[in-house]
Amino acid sequence: MSFPIFDMPWMGNALLMALDAVVHVFISHGIAIGAVVFIVISEYIGLRHAAPEWEDFARRLSKPTVIVVAAIGAPTGAGIWLIASVIAPRAIASMLRLFFWPWFIEWMVFVTEVSLLLVYYFTWDRWTGPLKRRHVWLGSAYVAASAMTAVLISGILGFMLTSDGWPWQRRFVQAYFNPTFLPQVVLRFAESLLLGSLYASCFLLLTKQDTAFRRRALRIFSWVGAGSTVVAALAAVWYFKASPAAFTVFLTSTWGFPWLAQNPAWLWRLNVVAVGALVAFLLIAVSGRWRAARAGVVVAVVFALALVAEFEFIRESIRKPYIMPGYMYSNQMLLSEQQYFRQSGLLANSYWYNIATDKPSLQQQGAYLFLQNCSRCHTIGGFNDIRQRLQGRSPDGIRVILEHTDKMVPFMPPFSGNDDERTILAEYLYTITNPPRSPTTGRSGGAQ
Amino acid sequence: MNKLTDLLLSQPLPDAAGQALLFATFFIHFILALTMIGTAVIAYHSLLARRLRGTAGTPSMAGRLLRDFLPLEALVVVWGVAPLLLIQANHTVSFFTAAMIASRYWVLLIVLLVMALFTLDLLAHIFAHREGAPAVGHIVLATAGLTALLAIPGIFCAVLTISENPQFWPTLVRAHNHLDKTLGWYWLARYLHVLGASLVVGAAFHYLRSAQDDGERRRHMLRWIVGGLAYQFVVGLMLLKSIPAPLGGITIAMIALGAAAVLGTFIATLMGVSRPAGGPKEWVLAGLVFAILLPMLLARQSIQDRAYFAVRAIAKRNADEYRSLLRPFQGPALAAYEQKLQTPLQSGEALYNSSCAFCHGTAADGHGPSATELAVPPESLRDVRTTRLVYTRLVRSGVPNTGMSAFSFYSPQQLDAIADYLYRKYQMLGTPPAIPVSITAESEREAAAVWANTCATCHGNGHPTRLGAAFQPQTPDLTVYGMTPKRSFDVITNGYPGTMMRSFGKLPEGTRWGLVKLVSSFRSSHP
Numbered sequence: 001m002s003f004p005i006f007d008m009p010w011m012g013n014a015l016l017m018a019l020d021a022v023v024h025v026f027i028s029h030g031i032a033i034g035a036v037v038f039i040v041i042s043e044y045i046g047l048r049h050a051a052p053e054w055e056d057f058a059r060r061l062s063k064p065t066v067i068v069v070a071a072i073g074a075p076t077g078a079g080i081w082l083i084a085s086v087i088a089p090r091a092i093a094s095m096l097r098l099f100f101w102p103w104f105i106e107w108m109v110f111v112t113e114v115s116l117l118l119v120y121y122f123t124w125d126r127w128t129g130p131l132k133r134r135h136v137w138l139g140s141a142y143v144a145a146s147a148m149t150a151v152l153i154s155g156i157l158g159f160m161l162t163s164d165g166w167p168w169q170r171r172f173v174q175a176y177f178n179p180t181f182l183p184q185v186v187l188r189f190a191e192s193l194l195l196g197s198l199y200a201s202c203f204l205l206l207t208k209q210d211t212a213f214r215r216r217a218l219r220i221f222s223w224v225g226a227g228s229t230v231v232a233a234l235a236a237v238w239y240f241k242a243s244p245a246a247f248t249v250f251l252t253s254t255w256g257f258p259w260l261a262q263n264p265a266w267l268w269r270l271n272v273v274a275v276g277a278l279v280a281f282l283l284i285a286v287s288g289r290w291r292a293a294r295a296g297v298v299v300a301v302v303f304a305l306a307l308v309a310e311f312e313f314i315r316e317s318i319r320k321p322y323i324m325p326g327y328m329y330s331n332q333m334l335l336s337e338q339q340y341f342r343q344s345g346l347l348a349n350s351y352w353y354n355i356a357t358d359k360p361s362l363q364q365q366g367a368y369l370f371l372q373n374c375s376r377c378h379t380i381g382g383f384n385d386i387r388q389r390l391q392g393r394s395p396d397g398i399r400v401i402l403e404h405t406d407k408m409v410p411f412m413p414p415f416s417g418n419d420d421e422r423t424i425l426a427e428y429l430y431t432i433t434n435p436p437r438s439p440t441t442g443r444s445g446g447a448q
Numbered sequence: 449m450n451k452l453t454d455l456l457l458s459q460p461l462p463d464a465a466g467q468a469l470l471f472a473t474f475f476i477h478f479i480l481a482l483t484m485i486g487t488a489v490i491a492y493h494s495l496l497a498r499r500l501r502g503t504a505g506t507p508s509m510a511g512r513l514l515r516d517f518l519p520l521e522a523l524v525v526v527w528g529v530a531p532l533l534l535i536q537a538n539h540t541v542s543f544f545t546a547a548m549i550a551s552r553y554w555v556l557l558i559v560l561l562v563m564a565l566f567t568l569d570l571l572a573h574i575f576a577h578r579e580g581a582p583a584v585g586h587i588v589l590a591t592a593g594l595t596a597l598l599a600i601p602g603i604f605c606a607v608l609t610i611s612e613n614p615q616f617w618p619t620l621v622r623a624h625n626h627l628d629k630t631l632g633w634y635w636l637a638r639y640l641h642v643l644g645a646s647l648v649v650g651a652a653f654h655y656l657r658s659a660q661d662d663g664e665r666r667r668h669m670l671r672w673i674v675g676g677l678a679y680q681f682v683v684g685l686m687l688l689k690s691i692p693a694p695l696g697g698i699t700i701a702m703i704a705l706g707a708a709a710v711l712g713t714f715i716a717t718l719m720g721v722s723r724p725a726g727g728p729k730e731w732v733l734a735g736l737v738f739a740i741l742l743p744m745l746l747a748r749q750s751i752q753d754r755a756y757f758a759v760r761a762i763a764k765r766n767a768d769e770y771r772s773l774l775r776p777f778q779g780p781a782l783a784a785y786e787q788k789l790q791t792p793l794q795s796g797e798a799l800y801n802s803s804c805a806f807c808h809g810t811a812a813d814g815h816g817p818s819a820t821e822l823a824v825p826p827e828s829l830r831d832v833r834t835t836r837l838v839y840t841r842l843v844r845s846g847v848p849n850t851g852m853s854a855f856s857f858y859s860p861q862q863l864d865a866i867a868d869y870l871y872r873k874y875q876m877l878g879t880p881p882a883i884p885v886s887i888t889a890e891s892e893r894e895a896a897a898v899w900a901n902t903c904a905t906c907h908g909n910g911h912p913t914r915l916g917a918a919f920q921p922q923t924p925d926l927t928v929y930g931m932t933p934k935r936s937f938d939v940i941t942n943g944y945p946g947t948m949m950r951s952f953g954k955l956p957e958g959t960r961w962g963l964v965k966l967v968s969s970f971r972s973s974h975p
Contacts, residue, residue, distance in 0.1 A: 002541070004551075005548065006552070006554075006555070016555070020558055066518070067570075069522075070521055070565065070569070071518075071565035072565075072566060074522060074525045074526065075558065075561035075562050075565060078525055078528070078529060078558075079557070079562075081532070082558055083555060083558065085536070085544065085547050086551040086554050089547070089548060092536075093455075093456055093536060093540045094455040096536055096537050096540075098455060100461075103533060104530075107530050107533060111527065111530075114522045114523065118522060118523075167782060167785065168782065244789055244792070245792035246788060246790070246792040249792050249794060253859065258856035258857055261856060261857045261859055262859070264860075325785075325789075326782065326785050327455075334781075336774045336778045336781040339777040339780060340773065340777050356622055391854075392846055392847075392848040392920075393846070393849075393850070393851060393853065394823060394851060396822050397850055398851070399821065400806075400807065400851045401851060401853060403806075403818060407802050407803060407806055409803075409857060410803075
């Protein structure tokens with residue numbers, strides 16, 4: 001393969017990415033876009049109605065907002081890319097070519113966005129009086145730029161599930177303006193407004209405020225939140241309708257938790273609870289009952305975040321076994337390459353592996369075959385543990401399973417390597433699943 | 449660096465534009481990063497000094513310096529994205545190979561970034577309103593934040609150092625990605641040089657920005673610059689000596705230009721320190737710093753380019769070769785993909801044919817294409833007569849010590865759909881049909897005796913005994929898991945390969961049919 005390989009032990013590569021990405025989405029959507037919308041709205045109302053309490057609220061909310069965006073939101077966003085660079089260098093480098101211009105334009109918007117946010121934040125005290133209108137405009141320009149970044153990234157994320165006609169014709173337009181692009185844009189906007197309204201309500205309800213102002217502001221915020229919830233729900237349905245059935249059929253199977261696959265009803269039940277709690281909160285808030293809303297606001301935020309995380313998790317899970325559908329599997333093998341490796345072997349074609357190891361033992365060969373074939377999703381002893389998946393299988397059974405991974409488990413990529421390598425990997429997997437028992441203690445060795 | 453795939457061949461930008469953009473965006477990012485790091489170091493020093501000397505009462509310099517930290521950090525991050533994007537696109541092999549070699553440190557970047565930025569922003573917030581000396585907690589917080597911050601350029605230096613020295617890649621990979629002595633010194637000198645530069649640039653920035661109307665503070669910044677430049681001169685010599693590749697003429701000329709600017713800056717700032725009237729004019733100092741950084745970074749760029757373009761030429765040759773190698777496989781691969789995309793596995797039959805048939809056979813007779821590779825042959829499902837409960841349990845948890853997997857990743861609905869399909873087509877759920885031969889009473893008696901003496905050891909009275917249940921694969925519970933008479937007869941006659949069930953072909957045929965009847969009755973009495 002083209003590059004040396006990285007493996008995150010125990011946690012696994014997928015979970016590492018998921019954790020960083022989810023934190024980033026919470027902040028980029030909820031705060032960088034959502035919360036600032038409500039800051040600008042509040043500032044505007046303050047200006048329009050000469051209401052200092054609105055202005056004061058907006059200004060006080062802006063400080064934590066800017067700090068979290070700059071210190072956590074931006075670095076975790078870059079972090080998605082930093083992590084992708086080592087867990088999937090081939091995929092990220094390929095997509096970088098395919099989507100160079102969207103990414104480059106996104107960067108330009110990103111620079112504009114951050115600069116606008118800084119100017120907006122630091123001119124709060126200086127652009128007052130007649131300049132206040134300009135300040136509100138600046139905030140609106142920032143919101144437009146930050147919304148633009150969400151639009152730009154949606155085409156690329158959509159491609160990872162619905163690459164449309166690209167694998168055949170290789171046209172950029174097909175890849176970028178793919179079937180899940182638009183529903184995702186709408187969903188991300190609605191999510192941002194919903195999270196923003198909840199964050200703003202949190203600040204409104206949990207800090208010291210004038211009661212009349214609190215009631216009025218809460219009403220306005222939660223009306224926007226309620227509208228966004230409806231739009232988000234419709235966009236989610238649209239998104240799943242636009243996704244190919246070949247992927248959505250395994251919605252609850254691909255998460256890496258057999259328990260969930262076996263009890264899919266729980267996913268829907270939890271969703272009903274989360275959406276129900278959210279709607280209940282929004283109804284209470286819309287009616288202006290701020291004391292009751294204060295009691296429930298944190299729960300509402302947690303459920304909303306859980307729903308957002310769930311969508312990202314599903315989006316990233318159902319695209320399996322591909323990372324670039326029609327071109328590259330999620331273990332970074334090209335579709336064509338996998339067929340080539342079936343004949344000519346993976347080890348012989350692994351440049352860095354052959355440089356790193358002299359006369360590798362069968363164990364080393366097996367470990368490398370595992371790294372290349374399986375380790376993007378499975379760990380040994382950690383998240384999505386391969387030993388649990390193969391518990392109880394015979395070596396010959398594992399060998400047969402390896403030949404048919406993509407048939408048996410339709411969201412797994414096929415094995416890349418020739419028949420001898422399949423045997424080596426099967427032996428390796430059997431050994432790590434059933435560690436040899438130590439003759440002195442009678443206990444198994446590797447599992448401890 | 450061989451086996452580069454076809455997409456990685458295309459250059460999104462012409463080289464001249466790509467390189468110019470890379471240099472320009474990196475230049476901006478680098479100056480901002482140096483300013484940010486310098487700000488943090490100088491602010492930390494002043495916090496420490498206030499704590500140790502207890503100069504309470506004077507306005508907090510740390511608070512003033514850290515006020516600029518938030519905008520700086522935001523700009524450093526955004527301006528860092530472009531060079532990363534461009535270097536990955538222009539020099540894929542050099543960059544990613546190096547990042548992979550340094551990957552165990554590379555993944556720490558994200559944690560370090562968040563920790564450093566958040567901690568220092570928090571301190572900035574605290575010291576924006578605080579005039580007193582810092583508490584121990586503040587020093588601890590600042591130390592943690594600064595340590596994380598200072599580690600970040602170390603990691604980037606490592607990646608760049610590795611990426612620019614492809615001749616060392618094989619040695620590095622063989623040494624489990626640890627730097628050897630040559631590269632280690634080079635990395636250290638580079639890293640220390642970046643830190644020194646951050647002191648100079650950070651101090652110059654605050655000389656211009658936050659110390660304007662404070663003569664003492666301006667002299668303080670000038671002292672940092674003078675000290676920083678002296679340090680840079682020494683570390684610079686060390687860096688020059690540690691560069692593993694020979695330097696080109698242009699590189700040497702650039703370094704000489706930069707060194708001349710260093711000398712000029714050194715003299716100008718030294719004069720400023722000694723004269724109480726104040727240091728150099730703002731634009732003079734800014735121009736001097738710029739005159740140092742521009743040639744120095746151009747020299748760095750020229751060293752980098754020589755290595756990167758050489759690697760790219762080789763990579764391109766390899767990639768062209770690999771592309772033609774893969775070409776014949778592209779058509780079949782795409783056809784398979786299209787087929788997969790267009791046949792969602794929604795019916796029990798589709799699921800069976802995808803997930804089960806390769807062992808159990810499309811006709812469910814146990815003769816799938818992979819059946820012969822298994823020590824315990826797959827069951828002929830068309831002959832099985834069981835219950836839905838037993839089927840589900842078996843499919844969900846697999847059969848120990850065989851190839852029969854735990855299909856727990858399928859939903860209950862999907863597992864049911866497969867069962868329904870097998871029931872509709874082969875009556876898999878139910879009791880065995882009537883026995884096709886007539887059995888004499890004597891055969892039945894003989895069969896009963898054989899059962900009691902032999903079979904019952906494991907099979908008990910249909911329910912397996914403790915001994916039978918301990919086998920892997922375990923003895924089936926014949927009251928809930930039966931077979932067609934023909935298949936039962938076959939198993940009794942030939943045994944079940946790979947299991948404890950041995951062949952009883954030596955028994956008279958009538959006795960064997962008698963056993964079939966007995967076995968069928970266990971299942972039939974538990975419909």
